[in-house]
Amino acid sequence: MSASNKQLLPAEEVEHHFKQLLPTADSCIYEPPKHRLVFESESVDTSYLRLPIHYIWNEAARSIITTEDKAYLISIIESGNAALAYCEDDQIIEHKVFKAYMVRKKQGKSQIKHLKTKGKSKAGSRVRLANTEHFFEEIQERITEWLEYFEIEQIALSCSKTLYPFLFSDNFELDRKDERLIKIPKHIPEANFDNLLSIHGYLMNGELIEVV
Known part of the structure; x- marks a missing residue:
């Protein structure tokens, strides 16, 4: 059975972790119902990055956007x-x-x-x-x-x-x-x-x- 490690991240650290995970993943998929990114790769473990609710995922730019009026x-x-x-x-x-x-x-x-x-x-x-x-x-x-x-x-x-x-x-x-x-x-x-x-x-x- 798979085990998981969970870590709550301050909002300001989310983009840093995103930039670390992206190069090592074969795919990065955004799941709207859970407001999270799924990083999958054959060589590394699957990771899930839930975004702060006041952040936005920009699919076109493949980037996280912080907002002031969401x-x-x-x-x-x-x-x-x-x-x-x-x-x-x-x-x-x-x-x-x-x-x-x-x-x-x-x-x-x-x-x-x-x-x-x-x-x-x-x-x-x-x-x-x-x-x-x-x-x-x-x-x-x-x-x-x-x-x-x-x-x-x-x-x-x-x-x-x-x-x-x-x-x-x-x-x-x-x-x-x-x-x-x-x-x-x-x-x-x-x-x-x-x-x-x-x-x-x-x-x-x-x-x-x-x-x-």
């Missing part, structure tokens, strides 16, 4: 909790935290999962389901507002695929296949403001992964 969103969504942020360059400009009663107290299971396993819902379940629908409507409205007012270039998302049908519903202008979506490659224990700040800091850095 606009992007961070969306951390779980059952009953969500933390969203509109950011420019290295700053969080606006943020919003949502909460909803979506979890059955005894079992600790979200209403979405409960309906999948138990079928019809009782009165309490119907309340939780209504809260679920309202919860995602609020998330959709806030993201749509930002998309309409700002030129959003990327949307960093942490969301279980179980919740995708609720988030990416027919009345939401953002599609799950939108090219601006990138997956946040890190486990987030809870969608709250503190973790939103932490993930923003994480995304502002780059990350080097070497598979050996």
Whole structure:
């Protein structure tokens, strides 16, 4: 089984590592969904260089571009909790935290999962389901507002695929296949403001992964 070494990189060191990796690789491929470069070679180990979210990969020039006005969103969504942020360059400009009663107290299971396993819902379940629908409507409205007012270039998302049908519903202008979506490659224990700040800091850095 392959092992990997991970190293978090300050943004200012990313281009240096890029220039070191490029000459030794047979190929360098950019993966938009993960905002990273993949360096492959027959003679050296495969390396992955995740770019800071406020950096841009220029395919034509085959180079990394640093910007001062890149606009992007961070969306951390779980059952009953969500933390969203509109950011420019290295700053969080606006943020919003949502909460909803979506979890059955005894079992600790979200209403979405409960309906999948138990079928019809009782009165309490119907309340939780209504809260679920309202919860995602609020998330959709806030993201749509930002998309309409700002030129959003990327949307960093942490969301279980179980919740995708609720988030990416027919009345939401953002599609799950939108090219601006990138997956946040890190486990987030809870969608709250503190973790939103932490993930923003994480995304502002780059990350080097070497598979050996």
